[in-house]
């Protein structure tokens with residue numbers, strides 16, 4: 001599940017490697033992958049890539065003449081750079097950009113659902129692109145003060161993952177951030193005390209910065225399908241809490257899991273298993 005740190009490192013590594021390269025051809029083998037029609041993909045032929053930027057969990061591949069490819073990986077997409085051309089059997093490719101030196105930039109997606117998408121946008125269309133306009137402020141490197149931003153009667157676990165509220169955090173990093181801030185996932189944003197809001201902001205910056213620094217040390221091209229995510233809490237239920245040593249617990253939802261430390265975050269209280277409570281209804 002690529003979130004802000006994973007998208008940031010991919011943008012840095014791949015962007016640095018392909019800046020200045022020219023696009024030879026572009027293809028969109030995925031049925032639903034290309035969500036724009038004007039300009040057509042063929043407009044990419046002969047363009048020079050300026051670099052890759054990031055906004056929230058989205059990539060912005062910049063080309064000359066103000067063209068941008070906006071890419072959303074959704075939950076199972078990857079942006080990868082390959083030295084060789086994609087074999088016809090690579091069913092995971094949704095978008096292929098062949099560069100004139102033979103390398104290939106691919107939007108790939110793992111799993112059965114096709115949800116990752118890309119849009120090719122001219123400069124004016126990029127300015128008015130809704131997906132970007134609707135994003136909240138960046139969670140990293142300098143999020144705004146969180147007291148006002150999160151002042152809503154919704155649980156922190158939902159607010160921090162709401163890209164319209166704050167951009168970049170998903171199911172993995174929210175567990176890490178809330179654990180670092182020693183806050184309950186179900187505490188309401190509107191109930192945050194000033195010192196808690198400050199702690200949460202500091203934890204957000206620290207955990208995301210640490211993750212990016214970790215990737216800077218560990219990763220090089222080609223970026224592997226499975227990233228070595230430095231998670232200490234997420235999906236570590238049953239293991240000892242890295243801070244207090246007590247047992248990390250989890251709440252299971254239909255297709256994901258939320259992890260936390262009862263001692264550090266919920267005053268010892270065990271949170272209800274949502275999957276179970278729905279079945280019992």
Ligand SMILES: [Zn+2]
Nearest residue numbers: 241244261264
């Ligand atoms: Zn703990």
